[in-house]
Amino acid sequence: MxxxxxxxxxxxxxxxxxxxxxxxxxxxxxxxxxxxxxxxxxxxxxxxxxxxxxxxxxxxxxxxxxxxxxxxxxxxxxxxxxxxxxxAGRQGILRIGVECYPCYEWLTGVIADFLLAMPEVDIDIAHQFQFSGLEGLLNHQFDVLVTPDIISNKTLVYAPLFDYELVLLASKEHLFAGLEMITPEMLATEVLLTFPVPAERLDIFTQFLFPASIAPAQHKQIQSIDIMMQMVVYNRGVCVLPDWLADNYCSKLPVSKVRLGRKGVHKTLFAGMHCYDAEIPYIKRFVRLGQGLD
Amino acid sequence: MxxxxxxxxxxxxxxxxxxxxxxxxxxxxxxxxxxxxxxxxxxxxxxxxxxxxxxxxxxxxxxxxxxxxxxxxxxxxxxxxxxxxxxAGRQGILRIGVECYPCYEWLTGVIADFLLAMPEVDIDIAHQFQFSGLEGLLNHQFDVLVTPDIISNKTLVYAPLFDYELVLLASKEHLFAGLEMITPEMLATEVLLTFPVPAERLDIFTQFLFPASIAPAQHKQIQSIDIMMQMVVYNRGVCVLPDWLADNYCSKLPVSKVRLGRKGVHKTLFAGMHCYDAEIPYIKRFVRLGQGLD
DNA sequence: AATCATACATGAGGATAATTCATTAATTTC
DNA sequence: GAAATTAATGAATTATCCTCATGTATGATT
Structure with a gap:
């Protein structure tokens, strides 16, 4: 009317x-x-x-x-x-889901660049999901999922962000310190510290120990990375981290990093998103920043 | 867009x-x-x-x-x-302007009926104007002007509301008390109490004294009608009021009313309004209520 | 798998509504 | 009283919106 x-x-x-x-x-x-x-x-x-x-x-x-x-x-x-x-892609909220600690740690570095590059786009990070990260993405709880695992789905696309290597961290006192590499067998007598996640979702198991049918002497789950590092320093166990994160601790604490196996365990972090979102300017920009471009 | x-x-x-x-x-x-x-x-x-x-x-x-x-x-x-x-004419604000004290006094009685009859129309009363009441009406400061004076204008229409007579009020002690009527000459030795308005706008002057070229012994302007009545009671002067208002005081106070001249001074109260407003339902209703109809 | 049902997309044509143009009427200004 | 300004009106044009018929995609059913 x-x-x-x-x-x-x-x-x-x-x-x-x-x-x-x-x-x-x-x-x-x-x-x-x-x-x-x-x-x-x-x-x-x-x-x-x-x-x-x-x-x-x-x-x-x-x-x-x-x-x-x-x-x-x-x-x-x-x-x-x-x-x-x-x-114009200038305004909006980019909601990012992260599934693993390394992803989260890595994100914090990229976000700063992104907020600088796109002053009119806000960011929201979800790291605890109702179900899995994949489901969160499918349910549109967030726009981009940062994950090392690709689970293919015809409505989703994955963009590789960057490659890293998983390395073992041990105290400088530990007899691993200074070694070129370790074999799965060498972990059979060690205490392995991990985040509280099922072994099936931990690369150290799926990529390294399970293939050799070996289990560590003990598997302790720790919530906080700082406490985990303290335990490594005092030789109460060893842990596995991305190399770039390990380097960070090596320069500050008396810990050494050691390659896992001869060739090392290599991973790639991906940005998963709905295919129709892949062309949204600020999402493209986020991916490019994550890839170290721009 | x-x-x-x-x-x-x-x-x-x-x-x-x-x-x-x-x-x-x-x-x-x-x-x-x-x-x-x-x-x-x-x-x-x-x-x-x-x-x-x-x-x-x-x-x-x-x-x-x-x-x-x-x-x-x-x-x-x-x-x-x-x-x-x-x-549907059910809702609105009827803004009424009043120019004289009798108008205001009379309005208060009608408004109660109106609010009852038209529960969805509000009323606003203006009694102090920037300029004259007529100008307030022309400038749309209010919709209806209640006035005893018709000043013709082709955009305005006036509806007669009711007739009344102006009478003199004097103390029961006063020698006027009980008289049938008074002549203008009889006021020449009296103290006349009025509201603080120029003599040209007071009917007792324009309709009664000026035609006889007579002035009262003294003209005192009083703001409040209650104080004015007290002064009349104690014989400090006489005043002129509409008969229906005078009757009201006669029954409560030791005062008497006396006709002005042989035939009395008769007045009519009019509702002035813009001609295009005259057909608005709640304005029509107000006029009819003022005329004692409905 | 094939079929059916459901839901959105699309193109063409017709109905409706909005806009303009040309003109008239009313009012103010000089 | 003429000129200028402003709103109203009617007819013709134009643009817009809506429906119909049909197409495409998806999901459920068998």
Whole structure:
């Protein structure tokens, strides 16, 4: 019944004083406005304006409509410009899910770059999921899943972010310290510290120990990486971390890193996303930043 | 750009789940909605929703628009129903201007009836004007002017409300008490109490004393009618009031009323209004109530 | 797998509504 | 009283929206 065009006319008429000027402001003919207000008054069975000499004056009802116009039109304008910003990919919320500690640790570095590069896009990180990270992605709990595991799905695409190597960290006191590499067998007598995640989701098991059918002497699950590192320092066990994270600790604490097997265990971190999201500017940008480009 | 129809579609889609049902709810074909959406997405260069199997899911941008819809649509609905009430003459504000004390006193009685008769119309009374009451009416500071003076103007109409007689009030001790009438000459030795208004606007002068070229011995202006009455009671002067108001005091205080001249001074109270307002239901009703009808 | 049902997308054509143009009417200004 | 300004009106045009018929994709059923 009442349309935005009517509100625009009322508002323009109020600001410009005369129908003719209001018509100019709206890039329409005076006739068009005259027809429109006539139509509206007829529909509402209500005088909105009173002819006053050769001008128009709002009635009570017209004033009420003017007030509505002054509330609604700015809201619509604001929405319009916000959506324009969306279209340009400048504004939005990039919701990222991370599944593993290394992913999270790595993310914190990339996010800073991203926030700098895209000042109008906010970031939200989810690291605890109702179900799995994959399901979170499929349910649109977040837009991008950072994960080392590709589970193929025709609606999803994965972009490789970067490669890293998993290495063992042991105390400098430990007899592993200084070795070129260790074999799975050498872990059979060790205490292995990991995050509290099932062994099937830990690469040290799936990529290294399980293939050799070997289990560590003991498997202790630790929540915090800092406590885990303290335990490594005091020789209460060994742990496995991405090389770049291990390097970080090696320079600060008396711990050494050792390659897992002759060739080492190599991983790749991927950004998983819905295929229709892959072309959204800020998501593309995030992936490129994650790949070390830009 | 973004029209109410788009907001209605987004809102209906959110409430009904599928395009087809939303189309039913809006009494449109599914095709119409599909076209509208397509048009909007093309204009905004932005996906508002994503096909998900055989359903639709709102994107971030779509969600933003949904929020706007949920704010704006209720406002429009409310405005629409308020205007409908206006059209039925049920709702509004009747702004009344009064120029003289008797008018104001009389109004208070009528207003109670009006508020009872028209529960959805509010009343606002203005009794102090920037300029004259007439100008206030012409400037639309109020809708109806209650006045005893008709000043003709082609844009205004006047409806007679009721007739009254101006009478003199004097203390029961006063020698006027009990007289049939007084002549202008008899006031030449009296103290006349009036409201603080120029003599030209007081009927006792214009209708009674000026024609006889007589002035009272003294003219004292008093703000409050209660104090004025006290002064009359203690014989410090006489005053002139409408008969119905005088009767009111005669029954409570030791004062008497006396006719002014042989035939008395008769007045009529009028409701002045813009001619195009005269047909507004609640204004008509006010006039009829003022005339003692209904 | 093949079939059926459901839901959205699309193109063409027709109905509807909005806009303009040309003109008239009313009012103010000089 | 003439000129200028402003709104109203009617007819013709234009743009827009809607429906119908049909196509395409997906999911359920057998």
């Amino acid at each position: 009442i349309e935005l065009s009517h509100l625009r006319i009322i508002s323009a008429l109020h600001e410009n004083g005369t129908l003719t000027e209001a018509a100019n402001a709206l890039c329409l003919s005076q006739s068009a406005l005259s027809h429109q207000i006539r139509y509206l008054e007829k529909k509402l069975e209500l005088k909105l304006w009173q002819r006053e000499g050769r001008g128009l004056r709002l009635t009570q009802a017209g004033n009420l409509l003017l007030q509505v116009a002054q509330q609604v039109l700015p809201m619509m304008d604001h929405a319009g410009s916000t959506l324009k910003a969306y279209a | 973004i029209e109410l129809s788009h907001l209605r579609i987004i809102s209906a889609l959110h409430e009904n789940g599928t395009l087809t049902e939303a189309a039913n709810a809006l009494c449109l074909s599914q095709s119409a909605l599909s076209h509208q959406i397509r048009y909007l997405e093309k204009k905004l260069e932005l996906k508002l929703w994503q096909r998900e199997g055989r359903g639709l899911r709102l994107t971030q941008a779509g969600n933003l628009l949904l929020q706007v819809a949920q704010q704006v649509l209720p406002m429009m609905d409310h405005a629409g129903s308020t205007l409908k009430a206006y059209a």
